[in-house]
Amino acid sequence: MNQPNPYLFALCNQLETQLxxxxxxxxxxxxxxxxLALEKLYISPHTIARMYGVVKPFRTPYKDTLNIIVRYLNYTDWEDYCNNQTNIPFDPNYFxxxxxxxxxxxxxxxxxxxxxxxxxxxxxxxxxxxKNEAILFTAAELIGAYVRKSKKxxxxxxxxxxxxxxxxxFFYECYVDEDNENKYFSEALLQYYLPNITNDYRRLYVYSFVISQTAHKENQLSSYSSSFLDLIPQLDKxxxxFHExxxxxxxxxxxxxxxxVLQNTWKHHANELIALSIGLSLNEKAWLLSRSLKALVLFGFKEELFNCHEFNEVVDDLIKNQTKKLHSIALYVLQLYWISKSMYLNSKTIYKPFRIHNILFQNESNEKTAIEFAVASLFASGENKNIINDNLKSFCEKKNVHWVLKLID
Structure with a gap:
């Protein structure tokens, strides 16, 4: 996620004035x-509430959210808005x-x-x-970068x-290490963080992170699944x-x-994903769909997804409307799925895959690399294809990114 822009606070004030x-x-x-919806500008109430600190923790809005808001204020996009702000005072801590x-x-x-x-x-x-949330968020990102390389x-x-x-x-609510080398992050969540939290939604985050990591990297059900199932009846979707x-x-x-029992429930889950995606931004939809997509593919349900018309309508819309300003590992996952689906269905659509700079994937580098290898394997031929396929299988097995292999198999 990009470093927060100090113009965000001016934007919040101007939006309230306009409203x-x-x-x-x-x-x-x-x-x-x-x-906003009356102007055909769609942002979920939850995203707006989080931007204003009504819902905690604060997270800097994604670029597509900012673009929508400034269009309501009669600017072209976020860059246009920032370029036209000339008298915004900067917090001295920001620099x-x-x-x-x-x-x-x-x-x-x-x-x-x-x-x-x-x-x-x-x-x-x-x-x-x-009280400057942009400063606090910047601090969280700064600490996260040091955690990965610290000798202590x-x-x-x-x-x-x-x-x-x-x-x-500073750390757990703003910085998540999906690579989780040697399980350092998941173990820290369980040993240090979980005993200190009282918020059930934070518990949901801990349980779900550990369940996902255990499933994808150890191919087994985490012992925390029972705690997760006991917790969710107390929560409100x-x-x-959107990450939770x-x-x-x-x-x-x-x-x-x-x-x-997934054979009996997968369609229910797919329908719920479609329903929950209504009203979400493109980025929020991408995260909602991508995590569940990986879980379904892990258990061999790719063909069912390929033939699920309603699900693919949402995915197609995301791929069609993606921009260079809105690149995340979630969109990367959906891109690989979309290309694999198109080849499976013998689609004639011409599509040029996008690639995201490594600097944006500090904590998801293994999955990013696996996805890029997989995309390359789908378009390669001759000796190049053999080399990529051999190394892709080895890499995915070493880094436990098995869903990628199952998707392109």
């Missing part, structure tokens, strides 16, 4: 969503400077670079007084988990962030797969 009311609760966010003895990104970065955890604890305490990784993870709200925001929602449905599919 004629403040966005302070879910009802306000719902009203805003309805006003790693410090005007007072408060929270400083520069001090945070120095403490991380030297692995001075005593100083880091003090910095995290100061962050409690900072476990000590750092434990410190963050024990730092109450700040530590949770309408209150879930996508993980929820994915885990239901994985659990049904291991319990050998």
């Amino acid at each position: 004629g009311f403040k966005i302070k609760n879910i009802a306000n966010a719902q009203k805003c969503s309805e006003v 790693l400077t410090e005007s007072s003895d408060g929270f400083s990104l520069a001090v945070l970065q120095l403490a991380l670079a030297n692995e001075d955890f005593k100083a880091l604890q003090l910095v995290l305490e100061k962050a409690k007084e900072n 990784q476990q000590e750092l993870l434990q410190l963050l988990a024990n730092s109450s709200i700040i530590g949770h925001l 309408s209150k879930c962030h 929602l996508s993980r929820w449905i994915e885990c239901l599919i994985l659990i049904d797969g291991f319990n050998k």
